[in-house]
Amino acid sequence: MAVFTAVTLDDLTLLLKKFPLGNAIAIKGISSGIENSNFFIDTERGEYVLTIFENLTFAQLPFYLQLMRHLAERGVLVPAPVPDQAGELVVPLHGKPAAIVSKLEGSSQMAPQPVHCAAVGTMLAKMHLAGRDFALQQPNLRGLDWWNETTPLVLPFLDEHNAHLLRAEMHFQSAFAACDHYHRLGRGPVHADLFRNNVMFIGERLTGFFDFYFAGCDTWLFDVAVTVNDWCIDVDTGVLDAARVRALLDAYHAVRPFTADEQAAWQPMLRAAALRFWLSRLYDLYLPREAEMLTPHDPTHFERILRERIATPAPGLFA
Numbered sequence: 001m002a003v004f005t006a007v008t009l010d011d012l013t014l015l016l017k018k019f020p021l022g023n024a025i026a027i028k029g030i031s032s033g034i035e036n037s038n039f040f041i042d043t044e045r046g047e048y049v050l051t052i053f054e055n056l057t058f059a060q061l062p063f064y065l066q067l068m069r070h071l072a073e074r075g076v077l078v079p080a081p082v083p084d085q086a087g088e089l090v091v092p093l094h095g096k097p098a099a100i101v102s103k104l105e106g107s108s109q110m111a112p113q114p115v116h117c118a119a120v121g122t123m124l125a126k127m128h129l130a131g132r133d134f135a136l137q138q139p140n141l142r143g144l145d146w147w148n149e150t151t152p153l154v155l156p157f158l159d160e161h162n163a164h165l166l167r168a169e170m171h172f173q174s175a176f177a178a179c180d181h182y183h184r185l186g187r188g189p190v191h192a193d194l195f196r197n198n199v200m201f202i203g204e205r206l207t208g209f210f211d212f213y214f215a216g217c218d219t220w221l222f223d224v225a226v227t228v229n230d231w232c233i234d235v236d237t238g239v240l241d242a243a244r245v246r247a248l249l250d251a252y253h254a255v256r257p258f259t260a261d262e263q264a265a266w267q268p269m270l271r272a273a274a275l276r277f278w279l280s281r282l283y284d285l286y287l288p289r290e291a292e293m294l295t296p297h298d299p300t301h302f303e304r305i306l307r308e309r310i311a312t313p314a315p316g317l318f319a
């Protein structure tokens with residue numbers, strides 16, 4: 001159950017007085033999700049999603065919501081935030097920041113085939129291109145600096161085998177981030193968490209990307225690597241499925257062609273993307289925040305993926 005802050009129909013009626021959405025008709029808590037309180041709301045103008053942000057502050061939210069607005073205005077399929085009568089995208093509700101966004105149709109595709117991966121690749125490339133003229137800047141808050149801060153916090157909890165892997169990979173990634181071709185990689189706003197559960201489909205048609213609350217400015221290739229490490233694997237082993245990898249990468253390449261620098265950076269970037277989620281899952285498991293209310297995700301999944309990416313080269317970005 002992931003409604004941490006309750007909202008009644010009366011609360012919604014009051015809130016909607018500030019929005020051009022007509023009267024409130026119904027509100028229903030959404031049970032999935034571990035970060036925020038989410039609700040489907042029915043209004044006289046249609047169906048929307050209301051989110052109360054449990055951890056992000058008023059100051060942090062404009063980057064995410066304005067990015068979603070920017071992308072939606074450019075035809076990228078993402079929830080469009082609804083401004084209130086004063087033009088604000090973030091409003092207070094029960095003392096916490098809240099936002100209303102359009103509701104995407106469809107559901108998550110948790111057993112993707114190449115056709116789904118191709119649709120994700122196409123939309124991801126469109127998103128990267130559409131983000132090029134986005135004015136706000138925010139670093140990826142789960143990037144190398146955060147890995148450096150987090151590694152010493154989780155190391156004491158690891159056995160020698162995993163501690164060795166983590167130290168060695170941090171060493172490898174620090175060298176990678178310092179090399180010339182890394183600095184030539186294309187950059188911009190990235191989703192940075194585009195897992196199967198953050199994309200909607202109706203059948204084979206992609207209807208939208210959502211949950212932008214780990215977005216930040218980073219290399220586009222990092223976003224591709226995060227996405228491939230989730231969409232194109234056998235979930236039990238972490239081994240890449242060549243047909244799905246090819247479908248996703250070819251579709252992306254057709255919209256925004258990969259560069260030679262990206263090709264050279266691809267194998268280390270897949271490792272970086274695995275490390276990022278291994279670390280965050282270790283952190284959530286061993287150092288849970290006070291407000292954390294649900295079971296953390298299993299870190300061993302990403303330990304397995306990291307070991308597999310080190311052991312087995314992935315298919316290249318292009319032929």
Ligand SMILES: Nc1ncnc2c1ncn2[C@@H]1O[C@H](COP(=O)(O)OP(=O)(O)OP(=O)(O)O)[C@@H](O)[C@H]1O
Pocket residue numbers: 002030032033034035036037038049079101102103104105197210211213
């Ligand atoms: N714009 C939207 N349109 C349709 N459904 C949505 C939308 N936003 C959220 N949802 C639904 O709400 C659920 C929870 O949302 P979300 O994943 O953003 O929650 P969270 O607590 O931020 O998540 P997470 O666990 O992924 O960190 C989603 O699985 C989806 O079913």
Ligand SMILES: N[C@@H](CCO)C(=O)O
Pocket residue numbers: 193195277280281297
């Ligand atoms: N996608 C992340 C959770 C944060 O959305 C994970 O699987 O660890």
